[in-house]
Amino acid sequence: ALESLPAPPLMMLDEPTGGLDPSRRLEAWETIRRFQQKCKTILLTTHYMEEADALCSRIILIDRGKLVAQGSSEELKSTLSDELLVEYSFAEMPSNELVQRVAGLEGVLKATNKGLSLEINLKKPALPQVQQTVYQSNLLIKSSSQKEITLNDVFFHYTGRQLFRDKEG
Known part of the structure; x- marks a missing residue:
C-alpha cells in the first residue's frame, strides 16, 4: 500500500509493523527503506527497539509520556x-x-x-x-x-x- 503513494516531504508511520509476522515485517522494513530515499523525513513510532535501530537515523525514547533520551542508535548505546x-x-x-x-x-x-x-x-x-x-x-x-x-x-x-x-x- 505504501508503494503506491507519492513521496511527501514528511511521512508519519504509527506502529507500521505491529501484528505482522516476521516475513511481512521484513518486507515492510524494505518498503520503509525505499521511502527513506524519497522522503525528506519519516516519523516512525514503534515499541520495537530493533525496528528503531534498523530504520531510524535519530531516535527519541519516551517513557510514560516523557522524553528520557535521544540521539542516533550509536550515540544512545555509547552512553x-x-x-x-x-x-x-x-x-x-x-x-x-x-x-x-x-x-x-x-x-x-x-x-x-x-x-x-x-x-x-x-x-x-x-x-x-x-x-x-x-x-x-x-x-x-x-x-x-x-x-x-x-x-x-x-x-x-x-x-x-x-x-x-x-x-x-
Missing part, C-alpha cells in the same frame, strides 16, 4: 559503553549463593539467574573479579559470551524499569 553484558551457560543450574556472590561484587549492576545460564550486567573493570568468582564455583561452564548493548538495554537503563519486574504502566 552505556563502560558496561558489559556477559552470559555464562552451565551444565547445571547455578546456585542462588553464586548469583548473590556475583551480584554483591563491586561494579556488578545486576546478576540474573536464567535457568542454566547467568546473565551479568557490569562495569568493565569488574570483569576479572566476576570471571574469578564464576570459575571458582566449580560449575562446568559450557560457554561464555559478551553481548552487544542493545536499544532495549538503553531503554531499561534510562527508565529504571526491567522486563517482567515493573508492573506499573
Whole structure:
C-alpha cells in the first residue's frame, strides 16, 4: 500500500509493523527503506527497539509520556559503553549463593539467574573479579559470551524499569 503513494516531504508511520509476522515485517522494513530515499523525513513510532535501530537515523525514547533520551542508535548505546553484558551457560543450574556472590561484587549492576545460564550486567573493570568468582564455583561452564548493548538495554537503563519486574504502566 505504501508503494503506491507519492513521496511527501514528511511521512508519519504509527506502529507500521505491529501484528505482522516476521516475513511481512521484513518486507515492510524494505518498503520503509525505499521511502527513506524519497522522503525528506519519516516519523516512525514503534515499541520495537530493533525496528528503531534498523530504520531510524535519530531516535527519541519516551517513557510514560516523557522524553528520557535521544540521539542516533550509536550515540544512545555509547552512553552505556563502560558496561558489559556477559552470559555464562552451565551444565547445571547455578546456585542462588553464586548469583548473590556475583551480584554483591563491586561494579556488578545486576546478576540474573536464567535457568542454566547467568546473565551479568557490569562495569568493565569488574570483569576479572566476576570471571574469578564464576570459575571458582566449580560449575562446568559450557560457554561464555559478551553481548552487544542493545536499544532495549538503553531503554531499561534510562527508565529504571526491567522486563517482567515493573508492573506499573
